[in-house]
Amino acid sequence: MDHFLYRDGNLFAEDVPLAEIAAEVGTPFYCYSAATLLRHFRLFEEALAGLPHLVCFAVKSNSNQAVLRLLGQAGAGMDVVSGGEYARAKAAGVPGDRIVFSGVGKTRAEMRAALEGGIRQFNVESEPEMEALSEVAVSLGVTAPIAVRVNPDVDAKTHAKIATGKSENKFGIPISRAAAVYARAAALPGLEVVGIDVHIGSQLTDLEPFRQAYRKVAELTGTLRAQGHDIRRLDLGGGLGIPYARSNEAPPLPLDYGAMIREELGHLDCEIEIEPGRLISGNAGIMVSGVIYVKAGEDRSFLILDAAMNDLVRPSMYDAHHDIVPLVEPAPAADQARYDVVGPVCETGDTFARGRDLPPCAPGDLVAFRSAGAYGAVMSSEYNTRPLIPEVLVQGGDWAVIRPRPGLDEIIARDRVPGWLSAASG
Numbered sequence: 457m458d459h460f461l462y463r464d465g466n467l468f469a470e471d472v473p474l475a476e477i478a479a480e481v482g483t484p485f486y487c488y489s490a491a492t493l494l495r496h497f498r499l500f501e502e503a504l505a506g507l508p509h510l511v512c513f514a515v516k517s518n519s520n521q522a523v524l525r526l527l528g529q530a531g532a533g534m535d536v537v538s539g540g541e542y543a544r545a546k547a548a549g550v551p552g553d554r555i556v557f558s559g560v561g562k563t564r565a566e567m568r569a570a571l572e573g574g575i576r577q578f579n580v581e582s583e584p585e586m587e588a589l590s591e592v593a594v595s596l597g598v599t600a601p602i603a604v605r606v607n608p609d610v611d612a613k614t615h616a617k618i619a620t621g622k623s624e625n626k627f628g629i630p631i632s633r634a635a636a637v638y639a640r641a642a643a644l645p646g647l648e649v650v651g652i653d654v655h656i657g658s659q660l661t662d663l664e665p666f667r668q669a670y671r672k673v674a675e676l677t678g679t680l681r682a683q684g685h686d687i688r689r690l691d692l693g694g695g696l697g698i699p700y701a702r703s704n705e706a707p708p709l710p711l712d713y714g715a716m717i718r719e720e721l722g723h724l725d726c727e728i729e730i731e732p733g734r735l736i737s738g739n740a741g742i743m744v745s746g747v748i749y750v751k752a753g754e755d756r757s758f759l760i761l762d763a764a765m766n767d768l769v770r771p772s773m774y775d776a777h778h779d780i781v782p783l784v785e786p787a788p789a790a791d792q793a794r795y796d797v798v799g800p801v802c803e804t805g806d807t808f809a810r811g812r813d814l815p816p817c818a819p820g821d822l823v824a825f826r827s828a829g830a831y832g833a834v835m836s837s838e839y840n841t842r843p844l845i846p847e848v849l850v851q852g853g854d855w856a857v858i859r860p861r862p863g864l865d866e867i868i869a870r871d872r873v874p875g876w877l878s879a880a881s882g
């Protein structure tokens with residue numbers, strides 16, 4: 457459920473007509489619904505009610521500070537994967553003791569910043585990383601709380617580019633080596649083992665791979681406790697999928713996921729952490745774009761939009777489907793036209809959808825890409841010198857630009873032409 461619905465024939469974000477925002481900020485732009493973000497966060501809270509837990513929003517899915525502030529104020533923790541995300545979470549007012557730091561390549565500088573600013577735990581992914589963290593913590597005279605990310609060798613049955621829990625993936629330490637790695641962690645100064653971490657992939661539409669992974673974590677908890685480690689937190693990662701094509705997808709709900717967690721891990725007397733990103737932010741955002749031209753091809757029509765792959769890369773990168781809907785509600789039995797929906801970027805990969813049925817469109821019409829709140833704005837680039845598009849947050853009848861569209865002058869002014877080039881051409 458989200459809060460992007462037609463009212464009186466026009467698509468609204470909560471109580472605001474999207475056409476009104478488009479008229480003020482221009483297209484394309486991202487728009488997020490605060491009510492949807494909060495609703496999805498609370499679904500996880502309800503799913504884990506009764507278990508000690510912390511829901512850590514995966515900042516990588518949508519890192520706008522307004523979004524982080526909203527979720528942080530509602531009690532969310534944050535899962536960050538870089539010094540930049542850590543700084544954003546802190547700037548948004550999230551206390552360090554609610555921030556977990558994941559990622560295979562944390563630098564010493566990032567470790568230092570997090571230790572100085574306060575951190576709940578590092579999810580450590582290798583022995584070299586563990587040694588580096590030990591050194592940094594000792595040099596600062598502090599103790600770093602750690603969970604070790606284990607790779608359970610489970611097939612998440614999702615797109616290969618976003619599956620992370622198989623032994624051939626770069627993530628975590630092989631679960632078979634966990635005992636040795638935990639023994640090493642316990643022996644290193646400046647580290648305190650607090651738990652186990654696992655994350656097997658993203659956009660999972662079946663609970664079974666999660667269940668297999670969590671079962672292995674439960675077993676490992678017993679083994680490690682028997683070896684004297686104080687395993688008191690289990691970080692179960694993110695990854696629960698969302699319906700992208702509304703008509704025919706029904707992934708498991710947070711409540712089912714929570715029930716499964718309770719079944720597999722509820723008896724272990726551990727604090728549960730989860731790191732959902734997409735399920736909280738995905739359907740809480742849309743991207744609105746305008747039609748520039750409708751072009752007749754040899755055997756098809758191209759709908760050429762003002763948004764492109766640099767603004768929303770998921771279709772090009774993962775062949776992802778996003779529902780596309782007009783801002784003006786089509787009549788129930790309205791005609792349909794079939795389009796290849798494309799952007800202005802100069803490569804064929806800049807295609808959002810092939811053979812998509814939409815009401816007949818004309819230049820100036822507006823469309824919305826649904827499910828664009830996760831891995832949308834955060835993955836955008838300025839390819840083709842296209843300015844990053846604005847982000848807007850709606851809450852009830854209020855709306856605000858939460859990242860403005862930069863001017864071309866700002867973008868051009870960022871480059872520096874070295875003096876010798878000026879001299880040569882002068």
Ligand code: LLP
Pocket residue numbers: 514516517535558559618655657658659693694695696731732733734735770774830831
């Ligand atoms: N925790 C860790 C350690 C992760 O690596 C990820 C996602 C998450 C949590 C959040 O997963 P989520 O709940 O959002 O599925 N750009 C891709 C998705 C990449 C996901 C990377 N890691 C996409 O657009 O589909």
